[in-house]
Amino acid sequence: MGEMLYQGKVKQVWSTDDPDILEFRFTNQISVFDQIIPSLIPRKGESLNRTTAHWFKLIEQEGICGTHLVEVNAADRCLVRKVEVIKEPGAIPRDMEWVFVPLEIICRHYLSGSAWRRFQRGELTP
Numbered sequence: 001m002g003e004m005l006y007q008g009k010v011k012q013v014w015s016t017d018d019p020d021i022l023e024f025r026f027t028n029q030i031s032v033f034d035q036i037i038p039s040l041i042p043r044k045g046e047s048l049n050r051t052t053a054h055w056f057k058l059i060e061q062e063g064i065c066g067t068h069l070v071e072v073n074a075a076d077r078c079l080v081r082k083v084e085v086i087k088e089p090g091a092i093p094r095d096m097e098w099v100f101v102p103l104e105i106i107c108r109h110y111l112s113g114s115a116w117r118r119f120q121r122g123e124l125t126p
Contacts, residue, residue, distance in 0.1 A: 022082050025077050049075065
């Protein structure tokens, strides 16, 4: 059994037997405005895990970039490659592989704000 290395608001990071692989465990906790709400949402961790895996697989299938996802190993858990997080972009060696690059994907079932205006102008398509 590994040890918990980090705990965020809705995710825990655990070590594994392989020093290059970590396990993410998604919780059923609710986080709103950086605060944890005391009640839980049943199977929220599973939903977070499946959503995460879905988008990372799409990113790789479309050839955008490789991701750290190795496999979904339980409903609310996945195995990921351990990466070195370098917070200063100029400090990344050019020959380094598996460097963490922050990539945020926001999925909504509607458009608003500047995205809606860009869609209306024809700059975005469905």
